[in-house]
Amino acid sequence: MLFPMPADVAPLLLLVAASAVILGTVLQRVSGMGVGLVVSPTLxxxxGPVTGVLLTNITTVVSAALIGITLRHDIDWQRYRRxxxxxxVGSVPGALLVGAADRHWLEVIIGVALIGTLLTTALVRIPPMSGRLPAAAAGTAGGFLNTAVGVAAPAMLVYAQATNWQQRSFAATLQPIFGTMGVVSVLVKVGLGAAPVSELPLAVVSLVVAMVPIGIVIGGLVARRVPAAVGRKVAIVVVTVGALSLLGRGLAGVIG
Structure with a gap:
């Protein structure tokens, strides 16, 4: 049975969820990332942290597939295969964490992980790297973060900085990467019983999926006028606000 929503909360919830998906999809179309960053803390x-991240994973699959079709000519399939x-490998421990952690502790973990990874990309100078090890580390870390908190973009951004990955190819190749991460995260969490599909509110799922094409169309128009760096900065601001709110609620629950 689908998780019921109180009648007085449902309209506001749907409006906020729809707005987050449209904004996240616009940012992803502009800079290559954004859906997980914006949608995960919002949902x-x-x-709640389990259902919200699961729906984020589903949204990521849809958005990555549609945007990937648009940017398919710039996808670096060799990097994708690495x-x-x-x-x-990273998704399994992420799913086990989701299944084992208390709800409030999971909110704290998600908040800390989001803020920590964003600070890492913003403040830490990443030395140049090459070879298979950086790709292996990025793939594992991305799989873990995407499954546990719904956001793999920081891990990919660190990898891009370390390997001097050009923005156009980076933004395009992120789409099949995010799509694969989303599918794997959903399958692993559902398969291990960490995130029951039955708790997904059908109204929210339907609306969120329907908003993705709208965001992509708007994002295509915005991408012609707004640099990718600006889109990335907007995503960072939004995810910081959401992560701090989630962290605060989690800490309140743990302490109280």
């Missing part, structure tokens, strides 16, 4: 606040196999 985690609205639906990263993709390790996604499963």
């Amino acid at each position: 985690a606040l609205l639906l 990263l993709a196999p390790l996604i499963v």
Whole structure:
């Protein structure tokens, strides 16, 4: 049976969820990332950390597939093949964490993980690297983060900085990477019983999926006028606010 929503909360929840998906999809179309960054903390606040992240994973699959079609000519499939196999390796411990952690502690973990990874990409100078090890580390870390908190973008951004990955190819190749991560995360969490599909509110799922194409169309128009760096900065601001709110609620629950 689908998780019921109180009648007085449902309209506001749907409006906020729809807005988050459109904004996240616009940012992802502009800079290559954004859906997980914006949608994950928003849906985690609205639906709880387990259901919210699971729906984020589903949204990521849809958005990555549609945007990937648009940017298919710039996808670096060789890099994708280096990263993709390790996604499963990271997803399993991520799913086990989701299944074992208390709800409030999971909110704290998600908040800390989001803020920590963003600070790492913003403040830490990443030395140049090459070879298979950086790709293996990025794929594993991305799989874990995507499954546990719904956001793999920081891990991919660190890898891009370390390997001097050009923005156009980076933004395009992120789409099959995010799509694969989303599919693996859903399958692993559902398969291990860490995130029951029965708790997904059908109204929210339907609306969220329907908003993705709208965001992509708007994002295509915005991408012609707004640099990718600006889109990335907007995503960072939004995810910081959401992560701090989630962290605060989690700490309140743990302490109280």
